[in-house]
Amino acid sequence: MGILALVEDRPTPRAVYNWRVYLLAAVASCTSCMIGYDSAFIGTTITLSSFEDEFGLNTMSTSRLDRVSANIVSVFQAGAFFGSFFAYPVGYIWGRRVGLLCAGLIFMLGAGLMLGANGQRGLGLIYGGRVLAGFGVGAGSNMAPIYISELSPPAIRGRLVGTYELGWQIGGLVGFWINYGISLHIAPGPMQWMIPFGVQLIPAGLFLIGLLFIRESPRWLFSRGRREQAIKNLCWMRQLPADDIYLIEEIGAIDQALEEQRASIGLGFWKPFRAAATNKKVMYRLFLGSVLFLWQNGSGINAINYYSPTVFKNLGVTGENTDLFSTGLFGVVKTIGTTLWLLYMIDRVGRRMLLMVGAAGSSVCLWIVGGYIKIADPSKNPTGKITSGGVAAMFFFYLSTAFYTPTWNGTPWVINAEIFEPNMRSLAQACAAGSNWFWTFFISRFTPQMFTTMSYGIWFFFASLMALSVVFVFFLIPETKGIPLESMDQLFAHQPIRQAHGVLLQQLREDEERFRHDIVESGVMDEKRHVEQVEVVV
Template sequence: MSILSLVEDRPTPKAVYNWRIYLLAAVASSISCMIGYDSAFIGGTLALASFKDEFGFNKMSTSKQNLINANIVSLYQAGAFFGSLFAYPVGYFFGRKRALISSACVFILGAGLMLGATGARGLGMIYAGRVLAGIGVGGGSNITPIYISELAPPAIRGRLVGIYELGWQIGGLVGFWINFGVSETLAPSHKQWLIPFSVQLIPAGLLIIGAVFIKESPRWLFARGRRQKAIENLLWIRQLEADDIYIVEEIGAIDQALEDQRSAIGVTFWSPFVAAYSNKKVMYRLFLGSMLFFWQNGSGINAINYYSPTVFKSIGIQGTNTALFTTGLFGVVKTVGTVIWILYLIDNLGRRLLLMIGAFGGSICMWIIGAYIKIAEPAKHPTSQLGSGGIAAVFFFYLWTAFYTPSWNGTPWVMNSEMFDPNMRSLAQAFAAASNWLWNFLISRFTPQMFAKMDYGVYFFFSSLMLLSIVFVYFLLPETKGIPLESMDLLFEHKPVRHAHKVVLQKIRENEERFRHDVEASGITAEKNQELEGQHVEDTDVRS
């Protein structure tokens, strides 16, 4: 299997895999560049001597410094938690495109406030700006995966949603390195720490500019009854004619899914809330989506993202600049791993196997790092150069990154974007994004205290959670790669879950083959498309 080979649910014209679909995904993923940058730069910026001097950190006790750092970092996650929930009504009533633009505008307002902070004014503007920036990225983290998954052909859905994750890593890579850059090239000053804050504005501006050219989600337009516009957008995105059999099949599948939704829970704003409360199957899937982010944060990734200098100091790396350089290399490994994940792993190896391999390999690395810190106690024996044990610990840290990045880093976002039917998808993604930011908040808020009290035990804690996640994935989570969004209900109904993907994909292919045979036998033409759609609705109902 080549690196760019595709696993298709049905024969797909090559025109479907065109530059437009990648452009739309890339523009929407500018929001993830904002998230990645904000997640990465803040820990290094707070560690800069210029920032500490301006806001009087050197006059504070260590515990107070830890508290202020935790507050600055965690207010962003708190805002993101509420932003991910606010994005549901915006996305439902005004569409995915306008929701993305709104998120970027709120983020820019927050970033602008942060730039007004000075030692004389105190940290208030940074606190307020972090909350607003969090609201913006929280809304974007809800909408972007939904928007991309609604545009994507099934065979490359993971790859396209993966662009969202790639944007996260590119933003993070810049965020990790910018602090090293300003610390090496600028003398400690107000300007030195202000530059990392100001760079936040770049990806937000790019999103607003690019949003002028992107198309609204056809699936959202179908759900809102704007059928003509939906078909127009779908034809533009797929680069096919209206009478192409692929388009006819896709429209039929969307119509069928919406009809099923109307008969099952309805298509109003409150329908998903009623379904989530009354339908055990929906509740179960919401539980799975939330737990994916629990296990993701339980790997320790956000403790490292937000407090990377602290993490590397615990291993024995001395000096601010050295820690920032090592952090930058961490960002490089994450970005390379994400590219491999997008191009090959997510749509070929699949979701389940990736998660289990990543958790197992990452857990072993964490056990080894924790054991080294327990035995060598590098914090009590500081040296100017790492010994062989310290070098090995750093190696296993990067190996952990190589296991984690192409597995748990982006896969939970992909799965949450595709697990739900069209009318539940917005609320479900809001719930999933809110879950991510809730666990993110808890980790970022208490990481400084965890390192202060638990020392090497922090690594054992995270490694244990990674082992437990394997059990969760194996027994509860079905494989979703290559399954059309409209067939997810059937996938989650099949037991045992480890066999569900194979069985459901075979049924889909059998129904599509039967449909194509009927089309060829009847000689249906473009003028009879509406009749064809009606027939397709019956033939593709794999649950009948």
């Protein structure tokens, strides 16, 4: 098998894997570029001497500086938490495309407000702008994975939803390196810190332009009774005529799933809330999806993203430019890992194994880093340059990132975009995104204080959480790669959960063969056309 080989649930025409689905996924993923850029640039920008001089941060006590820095960073996550739930009514009533448009416009407004801040006005506009920008990306973090998953063929669904994570890392890579570049080439002054704030408008602008060319989710249109438009959009995305056997099957599966929802949960705005409160099956999946983000943030990755200069000082790296360069390398490692995850791992290795291997490897590395800091205590015993032990600790730090990025960084988003029925998907994604932003807020708000009070203990804390996540995934998370969205109920019905994927995939293939045989026998399509379209790579 090649790096882009596919594992299919049924024979799929080549036309289905076309440039349109990739373009739609790329446009929706611009929302994550905005998130990734913010997570990378803000922690380094507020440590620039020009920013500290402008707002008087260099005159504050350590405790007050920790508090102000934490507030600047964390109000973004607080806004995102509420934005993720705001997206539910917008996405349900007006659709995924309108939800994405609202997210982009709100973010643009917030980013523009931040540029009005200066020393005379104080930090108020930065606080307010970051709340609004966070509200926008929170809504986008709900809408984008749902939209992508609903348009994706099963065999490349992980890859397409993974473009959301790739956008996050590309934005982060730019954010990590931009401060290093301006610290070298732009003299300290207002422009030095305003440029990173202004760059936020670039991905937001590209996102809004791209929305002019995307089409509404066919699955959402089916759920709203707009069948003709849904079939038209689905034909456009698949580049197949409406009477093609593949589309007949896909439309039939969507119709069947909607009928099952009507009989179980029901179709309506409040039905998912009722199901979430009364249906144990739904409550269980909401629990699984939300707890995945607890473990994700328990890796410490967002502590590193938002406070990378503090992290590297804790490891013994000194000097503003050296801190920024080390941070930039961290961004490079994350981007390479995400690209590998997107092109090869997510749809080849699968979700479940990635989570367990990534957590175990990252945990071991973090224990080693914490052990070094406990013994050497480099932040309290500066040597002017990093020691050989510090180099080893840096290696394991980057190695933990290499374990984490192609496993936990994007996989929880993929799983949450897959495991719910269409009528539950928007509310479920809101809960998942809300869980992500809640735990991200918690980490970003208290990381400065944790580094100050816990020292090496913070690394042992994150390592322990990663070890516990392995147990959680092994016993509770099924493999979802290649399983159609409409078959997730069957997947969770199989026990034990670690064997469910193989059993269901075999059952789906047998059902597919019977269905196609019946179609051929009934004369819907002749044998020659049937043979030409059947080409499966397993």
